[in-house]
Amino acid sequence: MINEQKKKRLRRSMMFLNGQKPSLIKDPYIYKADSLMFDLEDAVAATAKDTARFSLYHALTTIDYRGSEKVCRINGLDTDLWKEDIRCVVAADIEVIRIPKCENAEMVRQVEAEVLKAEKEFGKEEGQTLLMAALESAKGVLNAYEVCTASPRMIGIALSGGDYTKDLQTTITGTGVELMGARQHMIIAARAAGVQCFDTIWSNLDDMEGFRKDVETIKKMGFDGKSCINPRQIDIVHDIYTPTQKDIIFAEKVIKEIDDKKAKGIGVFTVDGKMIDIAFYDGAKRTIMLAKASGVYKGDL
Amino acid sequence: MKNAVGREIPQEILKKTGKEVFRGTHYYDGKPVQKVGPKTNVVINNNGSKLVDTIHDVLVKCKIKNGMTLSFHHHFRNGDKVLNMVMAEVHKMGIKNLTICASSLGAQNDPIIPMIEDGTITNIESSGVRGGIGQAISEGKLKGLAIMRSHGGRVRAIETGESHVDIAFIGAPTADEYGNLNANGGKADCGVLSYSAVDAMYADKVVAITDTLVPFPNLPAQITQTYVDYVVVVDEIGDPAKIATGAAKPTTDQRKLLMAKYCTDFVINTPYFKDGFSYQTGVGGASIASTIYLAEIMRERNIHMGFGVGGIAKPMCDLLDEGLCRVLVDTQDFDQPSIENIRTNPNHYYITAGEYANPFNKGAYVNKLDFVILASLEVDVNFNCNVVVGSDGVITGAQGGHPDTAAGAKCTIVITPIMQGRIPSICTEVTTVTTPGEDVDVVVTDYGIAINPKRKDLMEAVKGKGLPIKTIEELRDIAYAITGEPEKVQFGRRVVGVIEARDGSIIDVVREIKPFEFKAEKKPAKRTAKKK
Known part of the structure; x- marks a missing residue:
């Protein structure tokens, strides 16, 4: 059973955490992000994939994350790692799996099939694992609507600005102009599909004023939340999303x-x-x- | 005999030291106390100079002999060269059974460890001991006892004659030939000489050691010629790079910033946060960050600090310069900017350690504090703090002004994460009590804030303000749920150190460490953290 209430929960802030670092995953809930995204993909060195899985499994099954939602970014579907990633985190009752570099509905369905398999294997309730997709290319962004509607497990889509701008043959400028089209398109697609929409990270930690403006912009556009890479960004996001x-x-x-x-x-x-x-x-x-x-x-x- | 914080103080130690058990912070309030009169070798002649060529010569002139007490200050912190230099000479002369009475000792003084082992030094009185000396004491290498006192407690002990200093050595950044000493200027600038004031006034012989001799009279003088017997000029009394660091960069450690935020949010919701309030804080990352947060609120609400006390670091000087703080009273400078500031800002004042914190005078500055922000290695569910003994049982820290300011301030706040590494810092019972829980009002952690139940007024003041208030037991339970309940440190029988309360009574003892013995029948601590 898919829990519709859970699908629609509040996700103003989603903090990225390197799954390879125990010091990061041991108690990140103290910073009170709505969601915590444990990364098994790019942040984890190729030689550390196994250890990261191992420690993440034990963290998820041991630690009480006190209300912060547990999300895991698995490795890409073009690797031989993602299926084992899914087994690992489904067995540990992850709440949401984030599909990286998603470009079409088929990829969502592939992940869904593996998730279902894992749920059965580990005796979990079918449908307890929700999905979200990161759109990281022009093709992915264009196919936003089919991705959003590919599975009833889908909670939403997130823009991954770094890869997307590379694909566009531009760079992150800090002005947001390069992201304008994708943001507008994605929020329309997500709303049409009845799912949530999350914005990309802001990587310049020294420019907190720029970050604030960026979050103000995406809130006005209708985004449900922002991806964060450092706890100090969380309060700003929450502050902006706090109604007057x-x-x-x-x-x-x-x-x-x-x-x-x-x-x-x-x-x-x-x-x-x-x-x-x-x-x-x-x-x-x-x-x-x-x-x-x-x-x-x-x-x- | 059990004392007021429930610690059993062995009869033999009470007998040996002639001390009493701790009866509570305010036990002596209002009672008369007799001070001793210092001995003075009068100087009536007009021969002019008090200069002596070498440390050896000055030791001979002071008639150093076995069993004496020598005193030192720690204003040069990690860069101190005076203590080692003097002790090397003393060692060469073969003097034994000495007591070192220092305002603090640290890793910079590790070269004296062999002198502990060979009986040159048999007793140590200090505000605590970091580095190898602490390890040596905990291993039982000191033949006598180590007495750990707060900064205020040290002044009390010397003034009442409980601790009699035979020869005081005062490293002085600048001195003239007649013994006017100052801390501003010279090669080893340290800002103030607060801890030495009592040594100068009460020791039988006072020796100034300087590397910067200046023309007479060296004014203004923090310690004047009327107290100084001899002046020795050496090449180097300290390493400036280690005396004071540059201004510490504000921390970016999110955990510390979170605790700083909780601390500031607490402070501003108490009735003491109003125009003219007083404040003291340390130099830890969280302390500095909370000063910076607090300054923002002060600007916003147009609230000014009446005075700041310290242990001064740059953020407090910035408040003074900006006009957000009216006066700073200073007993120690932690960084270059504060050493610079006391020279340049006329509202930044030198005070002595006695004025700062001595419980046995007619009122110290700490009594006028509204807030003090402290740290602690351990805090227990009775709010007792331990800042001296590590969770491995080894002496590793110093009381400093912790017990003094905690006792004095109207709102004493201790900041600590609930775990340090894998060790819970909020626990059922601290390894050693160094500041009594009756003086600790609030504990701020990364998991929430606990208020001492006896402070109903503070609980009421912050009610409904959105602060993460928890009981101290809840905080301990969270820590234990993550780490498991740690087994107690196993000590040997012999008492190697005494923790004095401010008033000189015994608040706890430190025993010799011994290798940990695993109990075969006991299973390893079980992890009790549960998933919801």
Whole structure:
């Protein structure tokens, strides 16, 4: 059974952690990222793939990650490593598997088949392992919609800006101009498919102001969250995704009014001078959810 | 006999030292205490100079003999050359059974270890011992006892005559031929001579050792000519590169930054955080980061620090220069910028260690502290801290001003991660009690903040402020769930060191280490961490 509630959970921040480094994977939850992404792919040296799997398995089965979602980036489908990666992390009850360099629906289905096999092998509940895909090429970005809809396990797609810009024959400029098209296309595809959309990392740790602006931009575009490479980025992301008190009060009114008016058979009405109907309901619910996650909501919804 | 922190102090040690068991931080408050009068070899003649050619000559003039107590300061920190230089000469003369009374000892003093082994040095009084000397004491090589005292406690011991210094050696960055000493300037600039003030005033003989002789009178003088018997000029009293580092780069260690953030968030939610508040902090990464965070809030809310105490490092000087802090009172400088700052900023003042922290005077600066931010090797569920003995049982740290400031400050905050390496630092019982839990109000860790249950007011003040408040037991349980409950260090029988409380009573003892013996029947500590 696929847990729809879990698929839609809050994922403002997804922190990348090198699966090869015990010091990183032992207690990253103290920084309170919504999701933790343990990497078995590029961060792990070719000679350390086995040890990384081994220590990740034991970390996942021993450590209580205290509410942070556990995601694992497996090795690419063009390697002989990814199937064993899947066995390892499914056996350890990983919550989400991230498919690197995904270009089409077929690749998602290949991973899905292996995941199902592993779930059966280790006696796990079928469907407990969710999937997400990293789009890292022009082709992948163009096929975003088919990737999003390739499996009911799919929670969303993430842009991998480094590889993608290489494919475009440009570089990361810090202005975001090179990512504009991909970002816009991906968010449209994800929303059309009813899944989430995550933005690429910001690699310049000395430019925190640039990072803040970048996150502000992607939030405005509709992205669900940002990939982080250092804990110091997490608070900034959460801060930007935290609704203002004004937003919260308005969302509260919208929800209460819609519930109230629905009972009375009224479809359209105004709140604080703005026209409101049922279309605003989910947005308002999301605002309250974000407010709760950020610890700023004191109301009773 | 059990003391106020539940430690059993052996009768033989009470008898041998004539000390009492610790009865609580405020036991002596308001009671009269008799100080001793120092002995002075008067100088009425007008021969002019107190210069003596060599250390050997000065030792002869001071009539050094077996069993004496020699004192030193540690303002030159890792760059100190004075103690080793003097002791090498003493050793050559074959003097035995000496007591070293130093404000602190560290790895820079490792060359004296053979003198411990051959009986030149048989007793040590210090605020703690780092490096090989600590190892030697823990291995039982010192024939007598090591007495570990806080900075304030050392002043008390000397002033009351409990510790009588026969000859004080004061490394002085600048001196004139008549014994006016200063710490600003010279080749081995250390900023202040605070720890030496009491030695100068109470020792029978006072010897200044300098590498920078300046014309008389060397003013302003932190230690004046009226206290100094002799002045010796040598090539080098310290290694400037090791006396003070450059300004420490603010840490990028996210765990430390997280703890710093928790600490600052706590501080600003207490009633003490208001215009004119006072503050002291150390030089650890988390301490410095919390000072920087705090400065941001101070600017935002237009709150100014009345005074800062220290142990000074650059971030505090920056506050002073910016006008966010009104006054700094300084007993030690940790980096080059603070040494520079005390010379250039008139609101940065020198104070003596006695003014700073002595519990037996009419009120030390620590009593006026609102906040002190400290670290600790271990903190237990009774909030007792251990800053001297490592979790392996070896003497490895120093009390310094820890017990003094903890006792004085209205809000004492200890920052420590719940684990250091694989060892839990929040534990059921510290290896050795060096600061009593009654003086520790708050413990800030990477997993949350614990408030001492006796501070109901602080609990109330931070309620509903979104801080990750936990009980100290919860923090310990988290640590133990990850590391397992560690087995206790196994000590030998012999007591090698005494941990003095500020007032001179015994808060704990340190025993000789012995090799760990595995108990065959006991299974290894089981991992209890559970997956949700």
